[in-house]
Amino acid sequence: VLPTEPTRRDLGRPNDLEAPVNSDPDHQEDLARIFGDRAINDENTLRTHSRDQVGDERYYASPATVVYPETTGEIVELMRWANLTGTPVTPRGAGSGLAGAAIPVPGGVVCNMSRMNRILDVDTDNLMVVVEPGVVTRTLDTVLEPHGLFFAGYPMSEEICSIGGNVAENAGGGRAVKYGVTADYVRGADVVTATGDVLHLGGKLLKNVAGYNLLQLMIGSEGTLGIFTQLTIQVIPRPRERGVLFASFVSAHAAAQAVSALKRRLSNPPSSLEYIDGPTARDTNEALPGSKRLVIPDAAAFLLVEIDSNGDRDLEADLNEAGLIIAAEGGVSLSRGVSSDEVERAWRLRKQVPWWVKQHAGPQQAAEDIVVPPASVPQLVELAEDLRSRFGVRIPLYGHAGDGNLHLRPMKPDSMDLVEWSDLVPRILTSLYQGIAKMGGTISGEHGIGRKRVKYLAAFLDPVELRILRSLKETMDPNGILNPGVVLD
């Protein structure tokens, strides 16, 4: 049962920037004793840490202090102190999350992991790397490239996000359709628990069934069950070649149908299958600098198909095969190629879409991350069309169609006032969530529950599962110190 008409208050907390609940000067002194000048409470730092990339600014809330640990021992001390003083702690990677999961409780402590950013081991025999969580995901890729290796679970925000954030959110990305998500590659972790113990989980092992799988429970726990201080990640041989095909469709439904046709019939399975609705692709393309634009016609929808190879395939032939399938499904191949310039050109447009939408969607944005069984993508596209006409607002739809995971983002019309808008958004979401529930879908494929989807979670989980999750949280964090209000209320 979904909350049918959430009130405006349900959408988010009031803006708490001005009212930290805990600005006790003793606490600042305690933290300075542990972290020295790495316990910071100047206005700029607090403001930066009062938000992530969540689109509804009503979730923003200021911490009292931000600490920057450099060792596991400091985090152990932090958590023991936090339990003694009852101070909430929110771990933070790069703050690129889209669900408010790195936003603290007002007056809590943010534990910014960016200074724990060493790559400790690149083990080319075991195909494993051992890293600290603050490593920027793209930096890891740059280090792996000369070894011909690849961390396949990366998200599309790789230039800005951290490995710790990827693991804590179980991020997926543009190539998950072939390679899976972050959880598929995490083999071991050192974790500081909510009560300040240190857990060593897994290792450089490809198989491990010794006991319950606590490692997988930690992955995707959004900083609510423990703080990762070291991660062992499996890497794979880097695909040597990539080719892309960018195609337009006069019917959005046909584009969505083509997704499963491509997955079913391509002899070299696609490494990416991304969807962008027509107006969003066109407007994003127009906003790119002239030299970086694609030439794209009016169309209802576009697909970006990527195929890769380790040198054992004729990629041009594979792209031709994709072109034939697309033509049979009513699409037109606009550009196709294997040169890095062509690959970059298509991806530049796709990667720019969320930024274009963020810039134009107005205040109190809902950046949705629904996931449905892959074969239901055509129904999802129809549902988006239905929401557009029912509510009379523009709703961009784009994302990882091959995974059934699309992002849907209502945009506030300029003419609509904020009060009307903040009443309308929850109504759109309720209709959306009811629609995907009928398809067997759920509310987040990769961005997580964070703060923004907490109130909807119960409607999508089995009550017994929810009860077990709550009791796990209570067991692992008896004082409710670690990232309270995220995932579970």
Ligand SMILES: Cc1cc2nc3c(=O)[nH]c(=O)nc-3n(C[C@H](O)[C@H](O)[C@H](O)COP(=O)(O)OP(=O)(O)OC[C@H]3O[C@@H](n4cnc5c(N)ncnc54)[C@H](O)[C@@H]3O)c2cc1C
């Ligand atoms: C333009 C854009 C594109 C994006 N594309 C994708 C995409 O393709 N796929 C995808 O999955 N996501 C995507 N995201 C969302 C986001 O980048 C990912 O969720 C990313 O994994 C967050 O990493 P971060 O380091 O920024 O984490 P943060 O936002 O800082 O934190 C996210 C969560 O991780 C927790 N956390 C961080 N570090 C630790 C740690 N060391 N220990 C325990 N908990 C920790 C935080 O408490 C929080 O709950 C995108 C975001 C943007 C802005």
